Amino acid sequence: MKKEIGFMDFNLYKIDEDLHLIKEMKHGDTSAIETFVRKYYSDILKYCRRRTSSNEDAMDLTQEVFLRFFSNFSSYKHYGKAKNYLYVIAGHLCVDHYKQAKCFVGLDETMCIELAGVSVEDQISLENAVQELPITLKQVIELYYYQGLKINEISKILRIGVPLVKYRLAQAKKILRNRLEAEI
The missing domain is CATH 1.10.10.10 (Winged helix-like DNA-binding domain superfamily/Winged helix DNA-binding domain)
Known part of the structure; x- marks a missing residue:
């Protein structure tokens, strides 16, 4: 008797796929790193584009998301979806991006909103x-x-x-x- 794969089984497969990639990356498999980045890059870029004013800023922030993820990778614990963790990093970076700017366009020359x-x-x-x-x-x-x-x-x-x-x-x-x- 054939078992049909349901929606929940498909989601479990995706989570298991992330877990497999993470295990491979922790063992130094560069192709797993490349697969991981390709898998999530476009989603993170779209997220950053919606929160920044320029394409270049969004691309820079997306690169920074993956750099931060991999710089702390040795202590990363996989509890579900790696994509959610990438969104958390991206969200913090987008907020920080605006905080780093010195001034906001003011209503007059002497007023600069922080x-x-x-x-x-x-x-x-x-x-x-x-x-x-x-x-x-x-x-x-x-x-x-x-x-x-x-x-x-x-x-x-x-x-x-x-x-x-x-x-x-x-x-x-x-x-x-x-x-x-x-x-x-």
């Missing part, structure tokens, strides 16, 4: 709002806040006058303030 007190969702909302700005305003915001350039330097880079840089900066902040207040 990221430690700002939720990841608010940071993502702001990043999206910046991306939606007209290119002329977006350039000024990015150079001023994200690159830390002074107004005179921005003027030289964009080949526009200092008053126009100040005007664009003020306009961009006004638009961002209105968009963010509308979301609240």
